[in-house]
Amino acid sequence: MDLQVDEAEHSMEMHLPYLAKVFQGWPVKIVPILVGALSPESEAMYGRLLAKYVDDPRNFFSVSSDFCHWGSRFNYVYYDRKQGAIYKSIETLDRKGMEIIESGDADSFKDYLLEYDNTICGRHPISVFLHMLKNCGVKIKISFLQYEQSSQCRSMRDSSVSYASAVAKEEA
Numbered sequence: 628m629d630l631q632v633d634e635a636e637h638s639m640e641m642h643l644p645y646l647a648k649v650f651q652g653w654p655v656k657i658v659p660i661l662v663g664a665l666s667p668e669s670e671a672m673y674g675r676l677l678a679k680y681v682d683d684p685r686n687f688f689s690v691s692s693d694f695c696h697w698g699s700r701f702n703y704v705y706y707d708r709k710q711g712a713i714y715k716s717i718e719t720l721d722r723k724g725m726e727i728i729e730s731g732d733a734d735s736f737k738d739y740l741l742e743y744d745n746t747i748c749g750r751h752p753i754s755v756f757l758h759m760l761k762n763c764g765v766k767i768k769i770s771f772l773q774y775e776q777s778s779q780c781r782s783m784r785d786s787s788v789s790y791a792s793a794v795a796k797e798e799a
Contacts, residue, residue, distance in 0.1 A: 636661065642689050662752040667737055670751060674733070674758020681763035688795070690756045692749020694721045694774075698786025703746045706783075714779035714787065720745055721789045725771045728793070733757035756795075766798045 639659050646657070665673070680686050697703055697717050710716040724745055727735045733754050740750055747753070760767045771793040778787045 665751045670754040671758045673755045675762045678759045678762035690752050694789035694791050696746040696788050729769045767795050768798045769795045
């Protein structure tokens, strides 16, 4: 990775403070894996390669992504007027993606992205993770816990970034 890409990448810097707090007092080794723009075939291949690590209960995965980057400055202004205000349309769009992620279906997630072109910047690591879960030996359930938008867009001049947090846990 060249210096410009490294300086623009911020997902690890966003997660490290939280991980340091959660694992405070525990001897933890962090192995960052930066996932760039991959083809669906590569996402599936990496998912198969990494799936065995899901089976080891000593491993913890943190997958980073924002959700919709909406507004002309992001070159994305999808708006379904049936949803009411723009921010409600954005939330509906994001929640469709979140529901698909919760289902664990990587192919449906790919179809969703092709249909709506939602600007989920971590689409590739999310897809790799979904393929990991599909190919691992344990049954993992993803559940979204929180959803927020940086602002509530009401006009086409506004902009917003959506954020969602989820947990993936072994089903009992």
